[in-house]
Amino acid sequence: MIKFPGTNCDLDVVWVLRRVSKLEASSVWFTDFRVGPWDAVVIPGGFSYGDWLRAGAIAARSKVLDEIREGIRNGLPVLGICNGFQILTEAEVLPGTLLQNNSCRFICRWVKVRFYNPRGPWLKLVPEGLTTDMPIAHGEGRYYIESEDVVSGKPLIKYVGNPNGSAYDIAGIASDDGIVLGLMPHPERAAESELVPRGRSCGGLHIWLSIGESLRVGW
Amino acid sequence: MPLSNDELVEIRGILGREPTKAELNMFEAQWSEHCSYKSSRYYLKLLPSDGEDVIIGPGRDAPAVKIFNNYAVVFKMESHNHPSAVDPYNGAATGVGGIVRDILTLGARPIALLDMLFLGDPTDQHADWLIKNVVKGISDYGNRIGVPVVSGMTWFDKAYNRYPLVNVACVGVVEISKLVNKVPEANDLIVIIGNTTGRDGLLGSSFASKPLDSSEDYLNNISAVQVGNPLIEKLIIDFIVDITDLGVVKYIKDLGGGGLATAVSELTADYGLGATIVLDNLHLREHDLRPEEILVSESQERMLLVVSRDDLKVVQELLEKYGIQYSVVGSLDRSGVIKVYYRGDLVAEVPAKALAKPRIRLRDAVVPKHFNELNVEVRITDIPEVKDLRKLMLKMLRSPNIASKEWIYSQYDYEVGIRTVVKPGYGDAAVLRLVEVGDGLGIAVKGDGNPRYTYINPFRGAANAVAECYRNLVSVGSKPIAIVDEVNAGNPEKPDHYWYFTEMVKGISWMAQELKLPVVGGKVSFYNEDLSMNSPVKPVATIVGVGTIANIRNVVTLDLKEDDDLILIVGTTYPELGATEFLQVHLGLELGEVPLPRPSSELRNAGFISELVGLGYAKAVHDVDVGGVAVAIAEMCIKGLKGVVVDLSKVPNRGCSRYEELLFSETQARYLVEVGSEVLDVVVDLARKYGVDVGVIGRVVGDELVISYDGHVLTKLKVDELVNVYENSLNELMS
Numbered sequence: 001m002i003k004f005p006g007t008n009c010d011l012d013v014v015w016v017l018r019r020v021s022k023l024e025a026s027s028v029w030f031t032d033f034r035v036g037p038w039d040a041v042v043i044p045g046g047f048s049y050g051d052w053l054r055a056g057a058i059a060a061r062s063k064v065l066d067e068i069r070e071g072i073r074n075g076l077p078v079l080g081i082c083n084g085f086q087i088l089t090e091a092e093v094l095p096g097t098l099l100q101n102n103s104c105r106f107i108c109r110w111v112k113v114r115f116y117n118p119r120g121p122w123l124k125l126v127p128e129g130l131t132t133d134m135p136i137a138h139g140e141g142r143y144y145i146e147s148e149d150v151v152s153g154k155p156l157i158k159y160v161g162n163p164n165g166s167a168y169d170i171a172g173i174a175s176d177d178g179i180v181l182g183l184m185p186h187p188e189r190a191a192e193s194e195l196v197p198r199g200r201s202c203g204g205l206h207i208w209l210s211i212g213e214s215l216r217v218g219w
Numbered sequence: 220m221p222l223s224n225d226e227l228v229e230i231r232g233i234l235g236r237e238p239t240k241a242e243l244n245m246f247e248a249q250w251s252e253h254c255s256y257k258s259s260r261y262y263l264k265l266l267p268s269d270g271e272d273v274i275i276g277p278g279r280d281a282p283a284v285k286i287f288n289n290y291a292v293v294f295k296m297e298s299h300n301h302p303s304a305v306d307p308y309n310g311a312a313t314g315v316g317g318i319v320r321d322i323l324t325l326g327a328r329p330i331a332l333l334d335m336l337f338l339g340d341p342t343d344q345h346a347d348w349l350i351k352n353v354v355k356g357i358s359d360y361g362n363r364i365g366v367p368v369v370s371g372m373t374w375f376d377k378a379y380n381r382y383p384l385v386n387v388a389c390v391g392v393v394e395i396s397k398l399v400n401k402v403p404e405a406n407d408l409i410v411i412i413g414n415t416t417g418r419d420g421l422l423g424s425s426f427a428s429k430p431l432d433s434s435e436d437y438l439n440n441i442s443a444v445q446v447g448n449p450l451i452e453k454l455i456i457d458f459i460v461d462i463t464d465l466g467v468v469k470y471i472k473d474l475g476g477g478g479l480a481t482a483v484s485e486l487t488a489d490y491g492l493g494a495t496i497v498l499d500n501l502h503l504r505e506h507d508l509r510p511e512e513i514l515v516s517e518s519q520e521r522m523l524l525v526v527s528r529d530d531l532k533v534v535q536e537l538l539e540k541y542g543i544q545y546s547v548v549g550s551l552d553r554s555g556v557i558k559v560y561y562r563g564d565l566v567a568e569v570p571a572k573a574l575a576k577p578r579i580r581l582r583d584a585v586v587p588k589h590f591n592e593l594n595v596e597v598r599i600t601d602i603p604e605v606k607d608l609r610k611l612m613l614k615m616l617r618s619p620n621i622a623s624k625e626w627i628y629s630q631y632d633y634e635v636g637i638r639t640v641v642k643p644g645y646g647d648a649a650v651l652r653l654v655e656v657g658d659g660l661g662i663a664v665k666g667d668g669n670p671r672y673t674y675i676n677p678f679r680g681a682a683n684a685v686a687e688c689y690r691n692l693v694s695v696g697s698k699p700i701a702i703v704d705e706v707n708a709g710n711p712e713k714p715d716h717y718w719y720f721t722e723m724v725k726g727i728s729w730m731a732q733e734l735k736l737p738v739v740g741g742k743v744s745f746y747n748e749d750l751s752m753n754s755p756v757k758p759v760a761t762i763v764g765v766g767t768i769a770n771i772r773n774v775v776t777l778d779l780k781e782d783d784d785l786i787l788i789v790g791t792t793y794p795e796l797g798a799t800e801f802l803q804v805h806l807g808l809e810l811g812e813v814p815l816p817r818p819s820s821e822l823r824n825a826g827f828i829s830e831l832v833g834l835g836y837a838k839a840v841h842d843v844d845v846g847g848v849a850v851a852i853a854e855m856c857i858k859g860l861k862g863v864v865v866d867l868s869k870v871p872n873r874g875c876s877r878y879e880e881l882l883f884s885e886t887q888a889r890y891l892v893e894v895g896s897e898v899l900d901v902v903v904d905l906a907r908k909y910g911v912d913v914g915v916i917g918r919v920v921g922d923e924l925v926i927s928y929d930g931h932v933l934t935k936l937k938v939d940e941l942v943n944v945y946e947n948s949l950n951e952l953m954s
Contacts, residue, residue: 005542006450008365012637015654029540045635047363050450106358106630137362137632189634194652194771197642198778 001027001042002068004059008046009081009188016188017042020205021212030059035067039215040077040121043068043084045137045186055098055140056086065091077121077211078180082138085172085182094173094182096145102165106139110200112160113171113185120178121214122207123155132203133196134185136163136171141184143170157183178219181207221429222247226577233573241511241559241567248477248515249484250577252745257580258711259743262721265728270737272700275400278489280324280473281391282739283398284701286767290656291395293327296335296388296666296705296763298744301426303356303385306444307349311356311385313447316519318389319366319456320473323522326399326463327391329456330636331651332361333666334371334387335705335761336627339380341619341952346380351953353385358630363449364456368631369639370649371666375619378670378757382749386705388763390664392653393463401469403490403525405553409483410531411474412538412545413455414520417504419446421516430710430746451520454541459522462537467530474521479548480514482523483557488575493554498561500548510561525551580711587715593675597797597811599877605805608926608934615804616853616941617948621846626949645858646776647694647842650768661771663697668761669845672813675798677719681706681726681760682816686887688764689734690842693825694890696774696832697766702731704741705761709748716748719758726816727760733818736764775832777841779859779919784838785896786855786863786917788848789906790824790889792872794880800846801883820888827909828890836902839893847883851891852917853924856938857945862921868929871912878928893919 001017003010010027017025023040048059059065065087072078072093080088088094101107110133118126143166145151157172172183187204189195196202210219222230222243230238230246238246252258268276272285281295299314315332322329334357339346361368366389462468472482479496487494498513508516526534531547538545557574559567605611615621628643640661641650648665667688672680685702692699706723709716720743731738747756768774796802797811831837839859843851848870856863867881875881894902899915906913924936 006363006453008453008635012635015637046365047450047453050363050448050453052450106362106632108629108632108634135634137634139362186634189637192637194640195634195637197645198776 001025001044002030002033002064003027004030004048006047006050007044009044009186013042013044013188016191016208020191020208023212023215030062030064033064033067035071035076040211041068041071043080043087045082045084048083048087056083056090059087060090069093072180075179077214079122080182081186081188082184085184086140088180088182093180094175095150096143096173098140099142099144100140101142107163108135108137109163110135110197111163111185113157113203114160116156116158117153118155120155120174121219122181122211123174123178124210124214124219126206126210130206131160133200134187134190134203136185138184142166221251226250233570239567241514242569244511244515245480245567245569245574248480249574251477252711254477254481255577256743257577258582258745259720261579261581262724265724266738267728267732268737268739270701273737273739274395275325277740280321283325284739285395286662286700287656287660289395291393291398292390292662292765293322293325293393294388294390294703294763294765295321295740296386296703296761297321297742298705298707299385299387300707300744300747302444303353304382307352307383308356309444309446311353312360313445313519314385314387315357315360316447316452317473317475318387319364319452320475320522322389322391323456323459324399324471324473325393326397326459327393328460329366329389329391330638331390331649331664332366332368332387333664333763334368335666335668336373337379337384337670337759338373338375339383340375340377343377343380349383353383354627354630360447360449362632364453365635367633367635367639368628369633369651370643370664372668373624373627374670376670376757382747382756384707384747384759386761388666388703390765397463397466399463399468399471403470403486403492403551405492405551407469407525407527407551408531408547409494409496409549409551410524410526410534410545411501411548412522412524412543414448414451414518415502415504415544416508416513416516416518416521418508418512418516419518421512430748430750445517445519447519454543455520455522458537458541458543462534465533467533468524468526470525472523474523476517478515478517484571484575486523487551487557487571491555493552493556493571494549495552496549496557496559498559501546502544510559510566514559582711582717583714584718584721585714586718593810594812595810597802599794599796599880602796602879605879609936611805612849612853612934612936613944615800615846615850616945618800618804619949619952621800621850622948623946624949625946626953640771641695641774641776645778647691648697650695650771650774652771659770659772661768663692663695663766663768664763665691666761666763667691668759670757670759671798671809673723673759674757675810676813677722677758678726679813679816681723682730683814683887684760684762685727685730685734685736686816686821687842687844688762689736689821689825690890692764692766693828694775694840694842697768699736699764699766701737701739702762702764704738705744707744707747707761708758709746709756711745723758723760730816730818734821773832773835775837775840777839777855777858779855779861779863779893780838782861782919783896784893784919785899785915786852786865786919787892787894787902788870788889788914788916789827789892789911790820791912792870792875792881792884792889793886794875795884795886796880799883799885801879814885814887817888823909824888824890824911827906827911830905831892831902836894836898837892838895841891843889843891845885847885849882853941855891856924857942860938861919862923862938863917863919864925864927865917866927866929867916869914869916871914878933882926
């Protein structure tokens with residue numbers, strides 16, 4: 001778990017990785033992170049550098065991103081959630097960009113999402129077309145990409161009922177091999193039934209179970 | 220200049236000479252109403268603050284109350300009314316920042332925020348600007364520091380068109396053994412951490428201790444409003460949580476109202492110490508600040524730490540890791556005197572105790588003239604019959620005071636921290652799990668206040684706010700353990716304004732004693748008046764309460780769960796239509812006798828509800844509040860997407876002669892409960908044992924809310940239509 005100044009979901013993700021994925025996990029201050037000993041990296045949500053300039057823009061230009069790029073070249077699974085996804089697009093690790101919601105307001109709400117072309121360590125156990133629920137909480141979550149061609153064939157998470165004006169309803173996107181996944185919804189908030197409102201399902205669970213199994217037996 | 224001539228004479232007496240500019244500012248800040256409570260302290264002593272679980276009561280920046288085994292909850296409320304009237308975005312944002320730092324002073328991790336907002340009519344242009352910016356200020360600040368806004372309340376009234384009341388509360392948790400609560404000693408160092416000191420918020424607490432008189436006042440006071448930096452606040456939170464774990468800081472204080480002057484004077488006075496402060500050491504934003512400005516600047520995100528010389532290095536290392544600026548500005552001694560140096564000159568030399576605690580001011584209180592005009596008996600025979608109940612019901616659900624506040628709470632990240640088990644809109648109170656304390660353990664939190672009640676009858680209104688908070692905590696299945704209060708009143712120098720304050724404190728005090736709820740902390744906000752407005756700012760007592768939950772898997776929400784279940788009303792209904800939403804919506808009247816506070820019924824009925832929840836019989840619980848049974852049952856239908864057939868003739872009552880009384884009375888101490896029909900006999904037996912009046916008033920069925928009286932259908936409303944009106948009307952008003 002990489003913690004920048006202003007990251008605020010790091011302990012939430014550590015908790016879920018330990019409790020749900022049954023993995024060892026720690027929150028590491030961004031200047032202390034070295035790629036060597038870790039089996040996977042999560043960049044959690046929050047407001048790195050207070051969202052100054054643009055969400056994720058400053059964190060994306062810190063040295064730790066070089067470490068992460070090196071890890072990815074060697075097959076290190078990387079997950080960016082919310083601000084982590086914004087950082088990964090700012091760093092051009094994932095395609096597209098995240099703009100202000102079309103309502104111009106911060107939105108915190110449970111939404112329905114559907115998975116397409118799931119593969120790789122984060123989505124190993126997700127069946128094609130799975131429709132489930134997760135909450136969003138962001139002001140700059142409107143995904144933008146020039147052409148659908150760029151994303152076609154990649155693992156995708158799409159909104160069912162677009163809450164923010166995202167292009168092609170995209171809520172999350174992974175690299176072709178699924179090693180790097182970024183998404184705006186918060187899977188760590190939808191991983192334990194006691195936190196899921198009545199009538200909604202535990203949509204984040206699939207991701208956490210996937211990474212647990214992937215790191216133990218491969219993907 | 221808020222210092223009176225008498226006070227100036229007193230200051231000369233204390234010092235034995237003319238005060239310097241720096242000393243004058245220190246006295247002005249510390250002797251302001253905001254910091255010194257000089258007009259309120261006498262009455263605040265009435266509030267019951269003791270309890271076996273109270274670890275730290277009023278007096279420090281925040282109180283601490285024991286929950287479960289080794290943990291304490293630290294919670295407190297404050298207002299940012301004046302700043303929000305002038306600069307709603309920064310005013311509301313820095314209110315959040317300030318209350319979070321109060322919680323940090325004991326080393327607690329902040330886990331939840333609540334906002335209690337009293338806002339103007341959204342159709343008024345100025346009010347609309349205030350509303351949008353207050354909410355955005357809280358949203359931008361709260362979201363960025365990673366503390367979820369989980370609960371609160373909102374009231375709309377044109378009385379707040381130009382002057383909103385913004386009350387914010389924060390809840391934190393800490394292991395009792397790690398509470399930052401050591402005794403500062405001579406030779407310890409004073410370290411100021413966080414933001415640079417600049418010119419924002421100069422004498423802000425003094426500005427908040429006088430009325431805003433004219434439009435020019437709003438513009439001229441912009442420099443008294445602080446500007447927030449949530450990133451620094453977030454780093455301070457992370458630092459305090461870590462340093463508390465290491466146990467090396469002895470004492471922490473927020474640099475809030477009155478800035479450095481107040482923080483140092485309260486620290487030294489509380490422990491009989493003195494201090495030497497060298498202002499040159501402090502990190503500044505602007506280098507031409509004068510010493511008298513540095514002392515009273517209220518720049519945000521600054522805290523004072525007392526550290527022993529041996530531990531300084533550890534503290535410095537952690538501050539440097541987080542990139543937090545800091546300065547060692549001075550040290551403590553046994554002199555009892557605060558000495559302030561700047562560029563080699565002694566700019567202030569003040570006895571700490573005389574500065575910290577000005578004499579109590581006894582103010583006159585008289586009943587305002589309009590009290591008798593407002594407190595008239597509302598006779599049912601004077602109320603015209605409701606011709607179109609359906610239309611009236613929809614009008615009530617559309618009223619912004621009733622309608623869903625989703626437009627507001629969806630702008631807050633209410634889930635960060637993954638603790639929010641019962642989220643906004645789902646229950647009478649928010650429920651947070653506490654995984655660090657133990658599996659299944661949690662707390663419920665809620666904030667309440669009703670300015671219509673407190674304006675008409677401040678004693679009853681304040682007492683009812685305590686009772687309502689108590690009911691809301693009970694509804695979700697928690698055991699209420701303590702409350703904090705915020706009393707928002709007018710100018711204490713005006714006897715008919717001050718009377719509201721005294722009556723509200725008496726009302727809170729009485730009900731808290733009756734319900735055995737310690738009032739562990741609170742705040743008073745005076746001078747909430749705006750002479751440029753046509754209507755007065757309505758005074759209100761806001762209450763925030765915390766309850767403990769032994770098993771969060773048993774908490775109860777308010778949405779209807781299953782067809783064929785029964786709806787029970789718990790508690791007796793009286794003909795109390797005075798000061799109700801019904802009177803306002805039906806006849807446009809805000810008057811009448813405020814519903815009577817009923818502490819013994821509250822205790823009895825709450826005991827029964829707790830038992831039902833504990834036994835697992837209650838599938839949904841909702842307290843009956845503004846709008847009466849009509850609104851309560853409609854909300855249960857809306858949230859559960861289920862219909863109900865209600866028979867009002869089954870409502871246990873005393874002296875009600877028309878159905879409007881049964882449907883719209885706001886009698887206190889009542890709940891609606893959904894139970895399975897198979898347990899009805901057991902539940903009724905239990906009610907008898909508790910001496911509680913219950914009536915089976917309805918059954919969950921179909922997709923309509925049908926309201927009838929003894930077989931005669933009064934109205935039918937499609938649940939879809941209720942949902943549409945309730946969920947969307949505030950959204951439509953705001954866009």
